[in-house]
Amino acid sequence: MAKSDTIPNAVIGRLSLYLRQLEALLAASRGTVSSKELGAMLGQSDAQVRKDLAYFGQFGQAGVGYGVEDLVQSIRRILGTDRTWNVLLVGAGNLGRALVSYRGFLRKGFSLNAVVDADPNKVGELIDSARGIRVQAMEEMGAAVREHHITLAILAVPVSATQEVADQVVAAGIKGVLNFAPTALQLPDSVPLTAVDLSVSLEQLSFQLSSDA
Amino acid sequence: MAKSDTIPNAVIGRLSLYLRQLEALLAASRGTVSSKELGAMLGQSDAQVRKDLAYFGQFGQAGVGYGVEDLVQSIRRILGTDRTWNVLLVGAGNLGRALVSYRGFLRKGFSLNAVVDADPNKVGELIDSARGIRVQAMEEMGAAVREHHITLAILAVPVSATQEVADQVVAAGIKGVLNFAPTALQLPDSVPLTAVDLSVSLEQLSFQLSSDA
Structure with a gap:
């Protein structure tokens, strides 16, 4: 994983917001979501969503989007909240x-x-x-x-x-x-x-x- | 002034942080501060400080830095806290x-x-x-x-x-x-x-x- 001192704090703040939104989608039984949809829910561009996630690896598939449950788990792992x-x-x-x-x-x-x-x-x-x-x-x-x-x-x-x-x-x-x-x-x-x-x-x-x- | 929908929220958040730091410098009777010093106090680069402020106009002088009191007043005006x-x-x-x-x-x-x-x-x-x-x-x-x-x-x-x-x-x-x-x-x-x-x-x-x- 990328070291924390190379990642802007603002990116981590947005990961938290993505996580909130993805958890809401998961609760509503949504299977996939596009970067465009996720961005729109938070009033930002799809490019920003992709760029933020790219700090941490490769997520989602072109034309399909992100698996909601997969991305929730990945972001929790990144944020360190997959443990207690x-x-x-x-x-x-x-x-x-x-x-x-x-x-x-x-x-x-x-x-x-x-x-x-x-x-x-x-x-x-x-x-x-x-x-x-x-x-x-x-x-x-x-x-x-x-x-x-x-x-x-x-x-x-x-x-x-x-x-x-x-x-x-x-x-x-x-x-x-x-x-x-x-x-x-x-x-x-x-x-x-x-x-x-x-x-x-x-x-x-x-x-x-x-x-x- | 730039319209709020063209300025990232993160920039506004950092303006608040700059203002805190500048108010502390003002209380300590400091006359000027460089973008490098201001950035260092907040753990960020001088380029970031200059880029954030450039959304709102031209501040400071090359080789001299920012006038602390001027910049406090300018940021308050930008944030709308020069009024009550x-x-x-x-x-x-x-x-x-x-x-x-x-x-x-x-x-x-x-x-x-x-x-x-x-x-x-x-x-x-x-x-x-x-x-x-x-x-x-x-x-x-x-x-x-x-x-x-x-x-x-x-x-x-x-x-x-x-x-x-x-x-x-x-x-x-x-x-x-x-x-x-x-x-x-x-x-x-x-x-x-x-x-x-x-x-x-x-x-x-x-x-x-x-x-x-």
Whole structure:
């Protein structure tokens, strides 16, 4: 497989969107789909679809299109979600709670296994009754990571605490970090970091409204 | 200005990132920055920076770089955040509350003016004490939109309610919608829609972990 540093992030983002659309087609029992159809569903060209997929190999057949189920499996394999990543959530505030209950967040491929918070008043609370997960203290992080073989951490903590918490999750053996706090983090090069900046979405919207006016 | 349908979304997303970085440089009293420096801060090439900005005109001077303050103002004008967009939040659950308190979310250019929720138990609650905003009933949406000249709506409601709520905000006169529910919406072509799919970020992370391994 191509190494991640040669693939633009935007391509990976579009693979996720293709996967959503293909999963919907699979649920509707569609057998094949063309790059043109798939592109049209997402408002982009068939050439872009083919170019994005070409980073990862040869998919589909000329004149027939892609086998929906095959392509779902291939993209999951590319994205690494054909296996299950165990996830630690740090922060049981409003954002953490929203993530726990957000149906679309922990899809196939991700499993929430532990939640920790620095607030003693939250420790012990049953935050995810479906999975039977109680909030644990920060000091229990290392043990939870080892016990549940957790590789990913989601940081939903205040900006002022983010770097300290990032250092703690790395020390606890976490291999990758998803940061929701609107601040830059310093992590070892060996630990991939993805940041979610929600204001980017609002700016996309204001751009569309401004330039269409 | 270039029309929005000719500019890839990814370019707009990167403009937001450039703006963050430039705002940080401005706060640190930096006068100029080169495309190489700006690119390096975001892990991308100087050619990409120049190409992205070239969609919108001519910026900076060869050998000198970009004036930080000028470029901040230019990007805000491009993104439409040199004016203030008034925002309605629909949904005062965990996600809605997280958005209200999320420091990075409503930056310069966006002002939260009203919050509505379908749950009568939430109506009247002071959800944003800093701005003195109380949760209002869904029936008050139209009046709130008119009173505060609101143009953008953020939907933080359950999937099952999202389409109905989207129809309601459009009927109330909203011009653009940011949807957090993991579901596709049908809106009139005249109403831009941006969707936030949080699982995309997790998939980026698992891709990096998978392909670096």
